[in-house]
Amino acid sequence: MNVIPRALVVGEALVDVTRKPDGTVAEHPGGSPLNVAVTMARQGIDTTLATQVGDDRFGDLIRAHLDASGVTLVNVGPPAPTASATAALDARGAATYEFDLRWDPEQLPDPSGFDLVHVGSIGAWMAPGADTVAEFVRRAHAQGVPVGFDPNIRPALAPSADVLRRQVFDLASVSRFVKLSDEDAEVLADEDSDVFSVLRELAGSGPAITALTRGGESALLTSTDQHVEVRVPQVKVADTIGAGDTWMGTLLAELLRHDWVNRSSFSADDLRRLGQAAVSAAAITVSRPGADPPWHGEFLPH
Template sequence: MTHALVIGEALVDVVHAADGTVTEHPGGSPANVALGLARLGRHTELATWLGKDARGRLVSDHLTASGVHLVPGSDHAERTSTSQATLAADGSATYTFDLTSRVPEVALDDTVAVLHSGSIGATLAPGGAAVAEIAAAAREHATISYDPNARPTIMGAADSVRGHIEHLVSLADVVKVSDEDIAWLYPDDDDIDAVRRWSRSGPSVVILTRGGTGSVGVTATGVEVEVPAPRVDVVDTVGAGDSYMSGLLDALWTARLLGAKRRDALTLIDADTLRTAMERAARIAAIVVSRAGANPPTRKELENEVVG
């Protein structure tokens, strides 16, 4: 059976709502991507770094209940990492972190259809170097996907991580990046110009997400597609980008464009196929922002729910 392998942080989001209430939810960008893929029926493994503590059990129970398989060794951290998420009145979130990251040993072979990494675990030492090595090795077998999902409060200055992020982009076949990420990395550049530049550095597809205004896809062959975001009442934006990522990968999987043997076909993706994938991803993200926390839909819910 082919499967997705996701590498990166799983943690507990300590959410401070605008009304002063505080709640704790399992989170972490790569963990959210794994959750989204598993809920869509994809066999998904997550290599992460959790503690054997109450918060670690909260995260692992949450993930395994939806079908995510934790890679052995993922629970060897001294404690489970946390993020403090502060929600504004419009539902947008800002984050601060208490996080450590390591990468447990992973198996790479032709059963891995896609290897996804991103965010803090892909940049924070020492795990970031391991992620880059694994991504390079996995290209023999799998599609490589990457989401920078920048968190300046823990990643530091953009100058200190830009080169590493650009290296991970060059190793990837599919990249999703937000307009906020681009603004942080390249404050003097137009966001679509930066994405076009990335699309010429290695990836077959680069997607730029712009929150409620939609997303733009750019391919290595010069195809560009713009997709509006569905209209929806926003509860909060936690996990929206991660859910977009999992929806995009699921759609490309359905189109038989994942796996190293399909790399040439992915490079030649046409506008209609890309638009279909982006529309599906946008619909999933819209469902997530209409709910509290990172709570992506199952495949059955997606088939039955209308958004907008």
């Protein structure tokens, strides 16, 4: 009998309110950790999301979405209105965000018993909950539970550059799989570095895999002395919401599916195989409105 891998995702859940150039408005459940959890569940992973959801209309949208995707919800309180993010799309489909949220979880689940945990985005660096998440990650690391981490930085909500950089690198040092976008890397870079030096610095801090996504350009994956570049499929873009989250969720799902989460290094072929699956899934997400990751049968995992 095959045992279904179990994953725990920790971080914010919110409703994306999308305002298009033509003035129309759409509401979709979102938030980077929620999108990662949905991606993994749709790809056959037994996934739990620990987050804060209110008893309101937006909360009902999120609960229904998670239930339909097969994600188990753990509400970590305290009671509060459900968070939201307004995404204004330009003519190319690129999004800029405004947020209405809080992150102050009372208590997070015990990471033991899960095959993998993932943290990221606002939940990993916004006070006061960031300290709780950092403690959770250290506990998972001490218990030997592999950690995925995607900073998914929103500069308008982030702390000072020095504080943010310290938080990101501290979490990366106890994480096994780290993904950042070129926009994240630009925020983390100082006057003496660029996005590629940030990638190298993060890779040298301890992760088994460190990845850099660059929108429609090729993605980079590195593990010890192995480095690969994976081309992104060309598709008609509806919008870019949830693309990076789908990328990360697919990477983690593939690692779990192959039982690779406890490995400390990967060959170039392995990195290319993982990257191809991630870019293929993300391409499907950008081809349709909102954060709507593909189901397992919609693309061929590698």
